[in-house]
Amino acid sequence: MTSNTNTLERERGILIVLSGPSGVGKGTVCAALRNCSPDIVYSVSATTRAPRQGEVEGVNYFFKTREQFQQLIDTDEVLEWAEYVGNYYGTPRRFVEDTLRAGQDVILEIEVQGALKVKQKFPEGVFIFLLPPSLDELQNRIVTRGTETDEVIRSRMSVAVDEIRLMEHYDYAIINDRVETACSKIQSILAAEHCKKDRMYPKVIQWIGEVN
Amino acid sequence: MTSNTNTLERERGILIVLSGPSGVGKGTVCAALRNCSPDIVYSVSATTRAPRQGEVEGVNYFFKTREQFQQLIDTDEVLEWAEYVGNYYGTPRRFVEDTLRAGQDVILEIEVQGALKVKQKFPEGVFIFLLPPSLDELQNRIVTRGTETDEVIRSRMSVAVDEIRLMEHYDYAIINDRVETACSKIQSILAAEHCKKDRMYPKVIQWIGEVN
Structure with a gap:
């Protein structure tokens, strides 16, 4: 046994796909993540x-x-x-x-439909859905200029609610109440995903195979 | 819509089962976690x-x-x-x-066989396997007094390697190279598990159901 062969090396990076309804703040969270996790590469x-x-x-x-x-x-x-x-x-x-x-880990920020297309071609990605703190809050964010008619607001909310239903196809959901909290949760998800047994097991099997 | 009904409440706690081969340092990691995560309840x-x-x-x-x-x-x-x-x-x-x-989240520190019994009765638990930084290092930890015969050492290592094989049945694996790093990874896993879509989805469906 030598330390070179029986220690574990860092594995392949992880693709994180960050999505969520219009107005939820995907771009803001992604920009903040760029500061607090400079190692993540942006697609x-x-x-x-x-x-x-x-x-x-x-x-x-x-x-x-x-x-x-x-x-x-x-x-x-x-x-x-x-x-x-x-x-x-x-x-x-x-x-x-x-x-x-x-x-290296990669993050892709994308709208809900695009994320689902990525999932078809890249199912091993980690799909994170960003939620608003409440539907009231989402409505506040959607009504940006204050000049929208009730009909426009209702239509945008209806689209947003349909988009939220699609979180069913994601792996994780994070509430974007504070940008720092959302970033910290994305970091936790990434750290946890790197610890998934399926990522570690093949190496460990090789590792203990060298003893027997 | 009122904020009371359409915001998300904290869900049911998570049971973390921390296990790993003899000598890997489960007790030390658990004791450190008690300090850095005082909210986790010990079984x-x-x-x-x-x-x-x-x-x-x-x-x-x-x-x-x-x-x-x-x-x-x-x-x-x-x-x-x-x-x-x-x-x-x-x-x-x-x-x-x-x-x-x-x-509240609960942590249970237990040897490998016991953890597998828990999994049968409580499959919704999150099973974390603690690995040594290397097999050399595990051997160092097993040879505690320096008076063990070669046969005793070989026998203990053989048991440890058999235990490591059982990581297959776990959800996550963490290398216990530094206690602080191991604690931080457990914290990340717990945070990530709370963000799992399946935990969030039923509430969100109820939440958006109130709009339609």
């Missing part, structure tokens, strides 16, 4: 829209032509994609895979 | 042995006669039990159940 999206002043390839986006993006779709190289205002946006599989293989 | 065992000076009923043990203990066994009121040196020791189900129902 970089691909897009066909033109780079804006100061945007850097591979940092803000992977900039693609329409043809290049279509090829990513055709070769199953995007975990999900959607078209907004005439441009494609999507999550390149390779960036995620390469980062995980290097032992 | 109190029942025993037929006589109270020692200073031991308090319901704090150190629940002291039982042999007949009372036998009745606990017969009525399925112990999650596991064993006989050592002519006395019964076991984990009373009611103490665990009452504490969980009051919304």
Whole structure:
């Protein structure tokens, strides 16, 4: 027995998919997490829209032509994609895979439908659903300008409630009452997932196999 | 909608079962956890042995006669039990159940075989397996007095390796390299388990049901 062979090395990274209804504060939580967990790598999206002043390839986006993006779709190289205002946006599989293989955790912040598409292609991800502290509070966040008609508010709340129903397909749910608390819970989930028996068992079996 | 009905209340507590091979340091980790997580309630065992000076009923043990203990066994009121040196020791189900129902988390530190018995009767518990940093290190911990024969050491290591194989039946595995790190991982697992979707979903469904 030598310490080199029978100690456990750090395993493959984990993909965390953070989602939740419109207005719940996914972006704010993700931005805060960037500060408190600098080791987590943020998934970089691909897009066909033109780079804006100061945007850097591979940092803000992977900039693609329409043809290049279509090829990513055709070769199953995007975990999900959607078209907004005439441009494609999507999550390149390779960036995620390469980062995980290097032992780093990746976080992907995405709306509810996109997250479910990712789950189909990447079921080993850890899917976290962000909830508002209450439906009243979600309504407050949805009514941003105070100029919305009752009908618009009702319609947005109805969409949000339908989105909340989809938490059924997620692994975890976190209430976004305080951003710091939500971040701390995401950190806990990540730490716990790294301790899952299924992640540790194959190595331990190899480890004790060397004794017998 | 009122805030009283559509916010989420804290759910039922979680039973954590902490186990691992002889010599891995379960007791040390549990004692440290008592300091850093004073909210976790420690499972109190029942025993037929006589109270020692200073031991308090319901704090150190629940002291039982042999007949009372036998009745606990017969009525399925112990999650596991064993006989050592002519006395019964076991984990009373009611103490665990009452504490969980009051919304408090419970931790039970127990050897590997006992933990598996608990799992049969209480599968909803969270089973954490403590691993040594390496097999060399476990051997160092097993060879406590330095007077053991090679045969005794080999036999103890063989038992320990057989116990490690049983981690297969656990939910999580933690390497006890530093006590503080192990405690922090247990805390993360507990926080993550409280965020499990299955624990949150029924309440959220009730919550959004009130809107429609």
